[in-house]
Amino acid sequence: MSSKNSETRNKILKACVHLLETSQGKEVRMTDIARHAGISRQALYLHFATRAELLIATTHYVDELLESEKRLAASRTAETGIQRLDAYIEAWGSYIPEVYGIAGALLAMKDTDEAAAKAWNERMEDMREGCEAAINALQNDKTLSPAYSPDEATDILWTMLSIRNWELLCIERGWSQKKYLENLKSLARRAFLAS
Amino acid sequence: MSSKNSETRNKILKACVHLLETSQGKEVRMTDIARHAGISRQALYLHFATRAELLIATTHYVDELLESEKRLAASRTAETGIQRLDAYIEAWGSYIPEVYGIAGALLAMKDTDEAAAKAWNERMEDMREGCEAAINALQNDKTLSPAYSPDEATDILWTMLSIRNWELLCIERGWSQKKYLENLKSLARRAFLAS
DNA sequence: CATTAACTTGACACCGTGTCAATTGACATG
């Protein structure tokens, strides 16, 4: 459970990311991760107490790699509410495919594992704040449709942008990433802008 | 594996429904179902070869109880496209909370179990047909926004109405069923109607 | 009375997670 970055710890995380990304759907077992990292299964437990902990660490790991914070925060600099809404959808929507594998694993554990649920909920809470900020920006511009309170609008935007929705459109229905982004931006405008 | 309705088969299905409905989130084990049905665990396997098969049978069972077909088909009688859209959202949206428990169980098995995935996909396909019919009705009325092809609009409506979205709004965000239905109807209008 | 079908009990195999103990090998420090 070394808290620092050790050589093997990184090997493990790297292997975990790779497996989650490639083996879409199929289970990713501790054994698989170990083999792929070139170490023994037991050595995993020297670094991560449980599978859940490993998965959570993996999300942090990729977030660092992707500089997620930075990219998501960028939308905050947009001038108008509409631009901000667009920028947030663009940023978050581009983030999804890069974390989809890991998110899926975490999501699957959510129901059975306390720690995984917590990690996931924190993430969703962060995302919701981004939505809230975008909606508030609309509100300040007086461009938010009077049909919605900011809270309601936030809930809806947050739901629209869920990873599961991305999954339905881009995986199940085969939409391209470009089509997804364009459609979601346009949908959000239709939904939230005062006409 | 008796294909007919036997006494105990129904007891099992009833127990299964009850457990899935009440024990939200917690696992529902074969043992639990057996105990709750008042029979031995092994007797379950006399009626259903696998857990997946039992769950699938359970969905059919509740569908029969709820007369889902009938209720969902009702929207087809609406006159205008808009009414039809509303009616479908009303029907499907009211159906969700009643099958939420079972759906969750099936959804969770989707990734690991072939049969469960198939059962789920069939269901989603049916639902998509309902969406398609509503969108086509709009199209025929020339009230579908030119921004969308019927296919795109169908995909989006289908996504909007996903059980996971209902879950996010009604479970996670605590929306009432009434609020959910109203908001989804209004959202769909904003999204799909030509302005 | 004998047969048959539905159930029961109890044991067991398989898998995946997590634990434990004993061992090895590298490397640092006195």
Added chain:
DNA sequence: CATGTCAATTGACACGGTGTCAAGTTAATG
């Protein structure tokens, strides 16, 4: 050089859940 320590290894094992198998019980039916 001896010692200790740290990371990793091997191998065994417990636990929980699904699914299988075999033998025995019970009740209905001819």
